[in-house]
Amino acid sequence: MPLMPKRVKFRKQQRGKVRGLASRGNYVAYGDFGLQSLGCGWITGRQLEAGRVAATHFLRREGKVYVRVFPDKPISKKPLETRMGKGKAEPEYWVARVKPGTILFELAGVPDAVARQAMMRVAHKMPFRCRFVERRHA
């Protein structure tokens, strides 16, 4: 099952907007390499799961994959052929809000070349343009 919260305070949320640039979660914190988003928007739990599976499959269980974002925003969707109105629809899926600069995935325990290839495969599953980054020593 795709990632989603275990407990929430409210079932439904307003849409909101993704404004600005990432000022947190924008550096590689756990692994050696990362995949950084260059665009902004929503990423669904299924897209994150697809990225994780792509990386794990390519690495053949070598190295550690970290998912740095969590889909905690419920998105509701009206059923097909339903008239408008009658209140807000039921939550359909969950998304994470992503700003330019957000690190989406991290990798540890694999060489540079392998990490690049794995992240390239993950990037193809992402709804934004992404770039490969290395851990920065301040």
Place this chain on the structure above:
Amino acid sequence: MTTQQIPQIEGRKRDLLGSRPAKRERAGGRLPAVIYGHKQPPVHLSLDLKTMTDLLHHRAHVFEVKIDSKTEPCLIKDIQWNHLGSQIVHIDLARVDLTERVTVEVELKFIGEPVGLKESGTFLQRPMDQLEIECLASQIPEQIKVDISNLGVGDALTIADLNLPEGLVTKEDSETIIASVQVVGEESEEETPEAGAAEPEVIGKKDASEASSEDKK
């Protein structure tokens, strides 16, 4: 551990402050900076970006800034990066006396290949790559070398295991782990199918039975 020499960098005072003049400075290859501390008024200045980047690559912490024929030893307090972490946007410098004790973050340099990494499915976890230390401003090391070659699978190196040189003190908890060799957990390669419309529990929401019993009361 090697103690670094004090390099010098030339600064130019900035008269126009704010984001737009700062942007113009950056476009001209300069780096906006501020010097403060020692109960003197702050000075806004710009530094040569390339020289400053070179200094940072050489892990300089303290350097002398020359402004209008006056030289001040300064310590890097904060570095602001852009949202992609690819470019330095601004730098904070604090006036420092070379004989005073300062608190700085020094890079941890891991040396050697851990024994545990020879087994398949293991990786090196590094929760820390910098250590906050207190020492004389003139004795800040470029990096602290940490030998991790003896780490086996499941072993962890803590701050207590570090052999800090004389004069260096850290206020971090001695039990804090700086490196460990971990086994990669069994991660599913398959996408798990969606199990219907699973919904998370709503905090504070009463069950229907509870609510009806309260209504009867």
